[in-house]
Amino acid sequence: MSTYQSPRRVYLETYGCQMNVADSEVVGGILGTGGYALTSDIAKADVVLVNTCAIRENAEQRIYGRLGLFSTYKRENPGILIGVLGCMAERLRSNLLESDLVDLVVGPDEYRKLPGLMDRAFAGEKGVAVRLSRVENYDDLTPLRTEGVCAWLPVMRGCDKFCTFCVVPFTRGRERSRSLRSVVGEVGDLASRGFREITLLGQNVNSFRDGANDFAGLMREVAAVDRSVRIRFMTSHPQDMSERLIGAIAEEVNICKYVHLPVQSGSDRILGLMNRTYTVDHYRRLIHRIREAVPGVALSTDVISGFPSESVADHRLTVDLIRELRFDGAFTFKYSPREGTKAWDMEDSVPEEEKGRRVWEITGLQHAIALEQNRELIGRTVRVLVEGPSKKSPHEYTGRSDTNRSVVFPHADEQPGEFADVRIDRANSATLFGVRVGDVIGAAPQSRGSAA
Ligand code: SAH
Ligand code: SF4
Ligand code: F3S
Numbered sequence: 001m002s003t004y005q006s007p008r009r010v011y012l013e014t015y016g017c018q019m020n021v022a023d024s025e026v027v028g029g030i031l032g033t034g035g036y037a038l039t040s041d042i043a044k045a046d047v048v049l050v051n052t053c054a055i056r057e058n059a060e061q062r063i064y065g066r067l068g069l070f071s072t073y074k075r076e077n078p079g080i081l082i083g084v085l086g087c088m089a090e091r092l093r094s095n096l097l098e099s100d101l102v103d104l105v106v107g108p109d110e111y112r113k114l115p116g117l118m119d120r121a122f123a124g125e126k127g128v129a130v131r132l133s134r135v136e137n138y139d140d141l142t143p144l145r146t147e148g149v150c151a152w153l154p155v156m157r158g159c160d161k162f163c164t165f166c167v168v169p170f171t172r173g174r175e176r177s178r179s180l181r182s183v184v185g186e187v188g189d190l191a192s193r194g195f196r197e198i199t200l201l202g203q204n205v206n207s208f209r210d211g212a213n214d215f216a217g218l219m220r221e222v223a224a225v226d227r228s229v230r231i232r233f234m235t236s237h238p239q240d241m242s243e244r245l246i247g248a249i250a251e252e253v254n255i256c257k258y259v260h261l262p263v264q265s266g267s268d269r270i271l272g273l274m275n276r277t278y279t280v281d282h283y284r285r286l287i288h289r290i291r292e293a294v295p296g297v298a299l300s301t302d303v304i305s306g307f308p309s310e311s312v313a314d315h316r317l318t319v320d321l322i323r324e325l326r327f328d329g330a331f332t333f334k335y336s337p338r339e340g341t342k343a344w345d346m347e348d349s350v351p352e353e354e355k356g357r358r359v360w361e362i363t364g365l366q367h368a369i370a371l372e373q374n375r376e377l378i379g380r381t382v383r384v385l386v387e388g389p390s391k392k393s394p395h396e397y398t399g400r401s402d403t404n405r406s407v408v409f410p411h412a413d414e415q416p417g418e419f420a421d422v423r424i425d426r427a428n429s430a431t432l433f434g435v436r437v438g439d440v441i442g443a444a445p446q447s448r449g450s451a452a
Contacts, residue, residue: 007037008118011045015063016053018234019172019201020086022152024051027085027111028144034115038144042073047081047118049104052088054167056336060088071101081121085111087171091340094128102126108157108172109133132158132173139178149387149417151195155183155218156202161237163264164275164342165304165335168203175203180210184221191226196385196417198222199232206233206240216244223252230385230402232256238263238278241286250293257294258404261286262302266321267314270307275342280321287325298403300329303362306355307335308346315358322365328373328403330366332359367429374405374427381423381437382407388416406431414440 010031014024027049028038039045048070053059070082083104084096090107097105103121106114110129117127137157145151156177159169183200190198200222202208208215215233223231231254236245238261249255261283265271268279290297303318322330334355337348350358384399384407391398397411399420408431409422419441424434 008046009039010047025143052086054087090171109136150197159203167338197230206236266318298328303332305358306350371429
C-alpha cells in the first residue's frame with residue numbers, strides 16, 4: 001500500500017548476470033542515502049523496481065511476464081510506482097512508458113538519479129534516464145550488501161568488443177575501469193566484514209586497466225589483501241587472456257583455479273562472422289597453456305548454437321571442440337537475434353527447432369564429460385568454502401571447491417564462511433557428495449596441489 005510511510009519503501013527484483021546483481025547493491029546504497037529503504041515484501045512497497053536483462057529474447061519475455069503481474073498489482077494499489085532499470089531499460093528507453101503502468105525507466109549508468117526521479121514520479125512526473133557514460137563506475141559509492149560469505153565486486157563496466165550477436169555494448173556502453181586503489185580498499189573492507197570469497201566482475205574483466213596496472217596486476221594486489229579470502233573473476237575474453245594473468249592465477253594461492261572462457265563456436269568461419277577476434281587454434285592453445293601453467297585448473301565456456309548461416313558442418317566442429325577440450329562446464333544458448341546488432345542484419349537461417357537440437361546435443365555431450373570429470377574426484381579430498389544448508393535438507397551443507405564445484409556433505413559443526421575438507425564418495429554431473437574429514441578451518445588459504 002502507498003499510505004505514507006517514512007522512509008518510502010522499495011521492492012527491487014533482479015534478473016540477468018552477476019553485474020546486475022552487483023548493480024542492484026549499488027542501487028540499494030543510492031536509495032539508502034536518498035531517503036528510501038529496501039523491503040523484501042512487495043505488499044509493503046511504495047515503489048517496485050525491476051533490474052532487467054536484454055541478452056536474449058527469452059530473458060526479456062520473462063521480464064514482460066513479471067511486469068504484467070506488477071501491472072495487475074498496481075491497478076489494485078494505484079499509488080505505487082513501477083520502474084524498469086538495467087539493460088532492457090537502456091535498450092527500449094521511452095518505449096517502455098507506452099504501457100501506462102511504467103513510471104520510471106533508468107539505464108545502468110544513471111542510477112545516481114533514482115531518488116530524485118522517484119520523488120518527481122510521486123508528484124506525477126514520469127522519468128526516463130538512459131544516457132550512457134564514458135566515466136561512471138560508481139567508484140565512490142558503498143553498495144548495500146547483505147552480510148554473507150561471497151561478494152560480487154565490479155572492477156570495470158561496459159564492453160568495446162562488439163561481438164556481432166551481442167547487445168551488451170549498446171546497453172552498457174564503453175569500457176571503463178575503476179581505480180585499483182578503490183578496488184583494493186573495498187576488498188579489505190569486505191574481508192574485515194567476514195566475506196570469504198570475492199568475485200571481481202566485468203563484461204570483459206581482463207581488459208581492466210588503471211594507468212600502468214593491468215588486470216593481472218590488480219589480481220595480484222587484491223589476492224595479497226587477505227590470503228584467507230578466495231578471489232574469483234568473471235568474465236574473461238580470450239583476446240585479453242594474457243600470460244601475465246595466467247601467471248597470477250598459477251602463483252597466487254588464493255586465486256581460484258577456475259577460468260570461465262567463452263569460446264562461442266568451434267568454427268573459424270562463424271567466429272569471424274561473430275567478430276570474436278580469435279581463431280579456434282588460438283583458443284585451443286590458450287586452453288593448453290592454462291592447463292600447463294595451472295595444474296588441476298577447471299575450465300568452463302559459453303557456446304551459441306544456430307548463429308546465422310551456421311551449417312551442420314560448423315556445428316560438428318563445435319561438438320568436436322567440446323569433445324576435445326573436455327571443459328568442466330559449458331553453457332549453451334540458442335542464438336537469439338537482437339535488434340541493433342550487426343547479426344540482426346544477417347538472415348536468422350537456422351530454424352528454432354534445429355537450434356534446439358544443436359543445443360541439446362552439446363548439452364548432452366557436456367553432461368557426460370562433466371560426469372566423468374566429477375567421478376574422477378571420488379576418493380579425493382577437496383577443500384570447500386562452506387556456504388550454508390543445501391537446498392534439499394537442513395541436515396546437509398553445501399559449499400564450493402576452489403575449482404567451483406558444488407559439494408554437499410552432512411552437517412556437523414561447521415559454519416558458513418569456514419573452510420572444510422570433504423572426502424568425495426559420490427558424484428553426478430553437477431554436484432559432488434562426501435563426508436568431512438578433519439576439523440574445520442576458520443579462515444585458511446586454499447589447499448595446494450590438489451586437483452579440486
Ligand atoms: N562478456 C561475456 C559474455 C556476456 S553474455 C563474454 O564475452 O564472454 C553471456 C553469454 O551469453 C555469452 O557468452 C554468449 O554465449 C551468450 N549470448 C550473448 N548474446 C547472445 C545472443 N544474442 N543469443 C544467444 N546467446 C547470446
Ligand atoms: Fe557481448 Fe562480446 Fe562484449 Fe561479451 S565480449 S559482452 S559477448 S560484445
Ligand atoms: Fe543481461 Fe545486461 Fe548482464 S543484457 S547478461 S544484464 S549486462
